[in-house]
Every structure is written in C-alpha cells, then in structure tokens.
Amino acid sequence: MKIYTKKGDQGDTSLFGGDRVSKSSERIEAYGTVDELNSWLGLALSFGLSERGTEIMTTVQEHLFILGADLATPSSERTRIERIGEDQVKSLEHAIDRMEEELPELKNFILPGGSKSGAHLHVARTICRRAERAVVRCGMDEEISEFAIKYLNRLSDLLFVVARFENHRDGNHETRWKPERNDKK
Template identity: 65%
Template sequence: MKIYTKKGDSGETSLFGGTRVPKSNERIEAYGTVDELNSFIGLAASYELSESGTKYLRKVQELLFTLGADLATPPSSQTRIDRISADDVSFLEDAIDTLEENLESLKNFVLPGGSQPGATLHIARTICRRAERATVKCANVDDISDNCIKFLNRLSDFLFVIARYENKHAGVREETWKGKQ
C-alpha cells in the first residue's frame, strides 16, 4: 500500500465516513493539533521516565488516537468507531490524584522546564490547551462528541501534574514564579 493517495492535492481531505472537507476546516485543525500533541508526548516518552510515567503516557497516547478518530467522525456518521468516554475522563482524574499524592502542594506558579521529560511534558500541556481551544472552536460550528472537550481539559491538568512528577523523579527542583521582587 502506498502512503500517498494524491486525494489531498486539491486542499481537501476526507473525514471518517467519507465526507470531503477543506484542510482548513475546524475539525481538521482540532484533530491535527491532537496529532501534534501525541507526537510531543511520544518525545517525552522517549526519555528516561518513571515506571508510572511510562505506563500513563502509553495509555494517554492510545486515548489520543481514539480522540483523533472521534474528532474526525461527526457523531451523526454511520461509521462505527470508539469514542472518548466519561471513563476516559475519569482515568485522567484518577491518574492526577495518584500522581499528586507524591507531590508537594503548590503555593506559587511553576516555571515550565526542569528535566528533559518534564520540560517536554510542559510543552505538551500547552499544545493540549491549543487542541482544546481548537476543539471548542470546532464545537461552535460543528457537532462533536460531548466528552472531547472534557477530556482535553482534564488532559492538560494531567500533563501539568505528570511534568511535576517526572521532574521530582529526576531529582530536578521546581522553579517557582513569585512575580516582581
């Protein structure tokens, strides 16, 4: 099977189910940003991580493929796919709670950075926020599954917490922002 089809050469692409849309479509922007996010999480996972970090990031990458398919498939489509569920949102909440048990409470903002995995996960968090904004923009003009925005909102919180967790695991002290002094 060839990787190129030439079907996108005119600036259009197909959603799951066959509907053709411009590549500038809000839905394409949303799932394209999710794809970018998944790649950055893959970069973070390529570094030496804690055992928990490896396990959680693998699961999150799988869920991001589900999210991408969900965003690429209008709910009205007859195409049968897995969709992001309330259980997937709960998985992130449980992971956040578990990871936070090992972290100090925050009293100040944390400057993004730290170890290579921690810093990369902070970048992933900002990409996740962009994916969330793109998904909200898509939802304003098109029908998307209800759990997509909830999942992305929770995922950005998870990415912040796991960045802190991986920095702690690497023995890198968090730098806090205290404003003008």
C-alpha cells in the same frame, strides 16, 4: 498500499465516512492538533519517563488516537468507531489524584522546565491547551462528543502533574514564579 494517494493535493481531505472537507476546517485543525500532541508525548517518552509516567502516557497516547478518530468522524456518521467518553476522563482524574499524593503541595505558580522529560511534558501541556481551544472552536459550528473538551481539559492538568512528578523524581526543584513588582509610582 502506497502511503500517498494524491487526493489531498487540492487542499481537501476525507473524514471518516467519506465526506470531503477543506484542510483548513476547524475539525481538521482540532484532530491535527491532537495528533501533534500525541507525537509530542512520544518525544517526551523517548527521554525516559518513570515507569508510572510511561504507563500513563502510553495510555494517553491510545486515548488520543480514539479522540482523533472521534473528531474525524461527524456525529451523524453511522460508522462504528469508539468515541472518547467518561471512562477515559475518569482515568485521567484517577491518575492525577494518585500522582498528586506523592508530590509536595503546590503553593505558587512554577516556571515550566526541569528535566528533559519534564520540560517536554510542559510543552505537551501547552499543545493540549491549544488542542482544547481548537476543539471548542470546532464545536461552535459542528456537533462533537461532549467528552472531547472535558478529556483535553483534564489531560492538560494531568500533563502538568506528570511533569512535576518526573521533575520531582529526577531531583529537579521547581522554580517558583516571582512576578516583578513595580513599586515606583
């Protein structure tokens, strides 16, 4: 089987079920950004996360494939695919709670950065937020899974916590954000 089909040369693509849509549609933007996020997690993993971080991010990558397929399949389509659901959302919440137990309490905003893996996870968090916005826009015009937005919302929280965890593990201190004060009036 060849990787190229030439079917998208005119700027459209197929959803699961066969419907053709413009590559500029909100649905394509949504699952394309989820795919970008998944790739970025692969990059973060290449920098050597902790055993726990690797386990969690590998599971998240699998969830993101489910979410991508979910977004690529209109709700009306009878194709049998796994949909993102409450179990995946709860697994993120559980991972957040477990990791936060081992982190110092956060009392201030912190600047993204730290170790290579931590910094890449912070970038992944911002891509996750963009994916969430894209899914919200898609859901304004089309029916999507009720758990898609919830999943991405929790995932951005998890990515923040895992970035903190990896930086803490690597001995990188968090840089507190200190807003400049304009006392001159």
